[in-house]
Amino acid sequence: xxxxxxxxxxxxxxxVAVNVILLTITGxxxxxxxxxxxxxxxxxxxxxxxxxxxxxxxKNIWNQYFYLVSAAEENRRLKKELGRRSKQLNDCVETGxxxxxxxxxxxxxxxxxxxxxAARVVGRDPSPWAKTVIVDKGTADGVNQSAPVVIPxxxxxxxxEASAHYAKVLLLIDPNSAVDALVQSTxxxxxxxxxxEGVCIFDYVLRKHSVxxxxxxxxxxxxxxxxxxxxxxxxxxxVRQNAGIFQKVSVTPYVDFEILEEVFVISGPVSGNPSGAx
Amino acid sequence: MxxxxxxxxxxxxxxxxxxLSTVCGPTxxxxxxxxLVVYLGVYRLPREALPVLxxxxxxxDGISGGVFGVHLxxxxxxxxxxxxxxxxxxxxxxxxxxxxxxxxxxxxxxxVAFSAVVVASxxxxxxxxxxVVSGQILWGALTGPLLMVALVRGQKVxxxxxxxxxxxxxxxxxx
Numbered sequence: 001x002x003x004x005x006x007x008x009x010x011x012x013x014x015x016v017a018v019n020v021i022l023l024t025i026t027g028x029x030x031x032x033x034x035x036x037x038x039x040x041x042x043x044x045x046x047x048x049x050x051x052x053x054x055x056x057x058x059k060n061i062w063n064q065y066f067y068l069v070s071a072a073e074e075n076r077r078l079k080k081e082l083g084r085r086s087k088q089l090n091d092c093v094e095t096g097x098x099x100x101x102x103x104x105x106x107x108x109x110x111x112x113x114x115x116x117x118a119a120r121v122v123g124r125d126p127s128p129w130a131k132t133v134i135v136d137k138g139t140a141d142g143v144n145q146s147a148p149v150v151i152p153x154x155x156x157x158x159x160x161e162a163s164a165h166y167a168k169v170l171l172l173i174d175p176n177s178a179v180d181a182l183v184q185s186t187x188x189x190x191x192x193x194x195x196x197e198g199v200c201i202f203d204y205v206l207r208k209h210s211v212x213x214x215x216x217x218x219x220x221x222x223x224x225x226x227x228x229x230x231x232x233x234x235x236x237x238x239v240r241q242n243a244g245i246f247q248k249v250s251v252t253p254y255v256d257f258e259i260l261e262e263v264f265v266i267s268g269p270v271s272g273n274p275s276g277a278x
Numbered sequence: 279m280x281x282x283x284x285x286x287x288x289x290x291x292x293x294x295x296x297x298l299s300t301v302c303g304p305t306x307x308x309x310x311x312x313x314l315v316v317y318l319g320v321y322r323l324p325r326e327a328l329p330v331l332x333x334x335x336x337x338x339d340g341i342s343g344g345v346f347g348v349h350l351x352x353x354x355x356x357x358x359x360x361x362x363x364x365x366x367x368x369x370x371x372x373x374x375x376x377x378x379x380x381x382x383x384x385x386x387x388x389x390v391a392f393s394a395v396v397v398a399s400x401x402x403x404x405x406x407x408x409x410v411v412s413g414q415i416l417w418g419a420l421t422g423p424l425l426m427v428a429l430v431r432g433q434k435v436x437x438x439x440x441x442x443x444x445x446x447x448x449x450x451x452x453x
Contacts (some may be wrong), residue, residue: 019351028399107287123295127309127343128410130342130343175402176400194400252371
């Protein structure tokens with residue numbers, strides 16, 4: 001009744017449909033099924049680590065011995081900057097001490113300090129459609145799934161998969177990322193989501209809340225993953241549409257994800273929001 | 279020996295695109311394993327090609343943060359497509375082979391972009407597709423055939439080395 005060719009076409013269509021359905025199912029999960037992702041990390045990442053170390057040492061030789069043309073100028077500039085920052089640090093210490101005394105007087109719980117694990121970026125995502133990096137610390141070092149990853153400039157991302165010695169970190173700019181955040185100056189709250197190409201979207205910020213270009217956005221600590229007060233980015237664009245209750249805010253992360261080399265993974269249990277803190 | 283060659287090449291290409299090629303930026307970062315898949319489809323038997331394809335697909339899916347299975351699926355469909363195409367095309371042709379590589383790069387780019395824009399739980403904006411896919415196709419068209427030629431040359435060297443080794447072994451074995 002059916003020709004051989006028609007049966008072949010039908011089989012191919014069926015296989016494509018099954019394939020798309022399977023991909024749709026796996027697409028809903030951040031983790032690879034049955035530890036396959038951890039297996040791939042364990043096999044490929046040691047080679048990535050060695051290769052990265054080699055190229056890093058070559059780069060270091062270049063930076064330390066050959067690329068010294070602008071070092072004197074940079075030294076002068078950094079000394080000036082250091083003086084300014086020392087004064088700022090002194091002010092911060094004074095404010096911190098005052099804050100500590102006031103918190104004690106009001107009976108606030110002290111902030112819990114969580115240990116940080118330094119890790120090196122050994123690999124990047126092979127696809128431009130996923131923003132992840134692989135770091136050389138895993139569950140054996142205390143790095144677990146959902147651990148926040150930061151650098152001094154701000155939030156880098158969150159660990160989505162960890163093998164014994166390596167972990168996969170989903171970067172803040174990936175569309176799957178989300179951080180509960182607030183504008184540092186006005187305390188306007190929203191969710192920072194990855195926008196893909198180097199920017200993030202600050203969603204659910206009410207129109208009535210004041211937000212200006214250049215404002216710093218920090219983590220609110222309410223998502224249960226990132227501790228409160230970590231720098232996320234700077235407001236780069238605001239669109240207030242005539243309709244709707246939210247404004248459209250773009251945030252440029254403080255972290256330059258293209259030159260990421262070392263990161264800190266915050267381990268330990270998530271500290272609860274201190275009572276009374278807002 | 280040929281399995282070892284395929285696995286070493288596969289590992290090298292994965293390492294290259296996850297550690298060294300970051301200087302190029304995302305637009306030109308096409309999947310370097312695609313020319314390998316085309317090479318396997320054109321020159322190697324399924325029993326030699328399929329284990330490498332499955333391992334490569336699982337490794338890529340494992341280290342990538344994208345939809346799991348998309349690389350594996352793309353490689354297998356690509357392999358089937360290449361096997362089908364060489365029934366009609368002359369595989370050694372200097373024009374058809376680069377064209378086959380370019381089409382394969384385009385297919386892979388579109389499949390992965392489709393998975394990111396349509397299938398993923400947090401989809402990318404559709405506007406992002408064109409610049410990335412077109413950049414990948416362009417770079418794939420320029421460098422893919424060269425990579426393919428390098429793979430064929432490498433295979434010839436491996437075959438020759440294996441042949442010499444066997445001949446030497448046979449000559450030592452015979453009185």
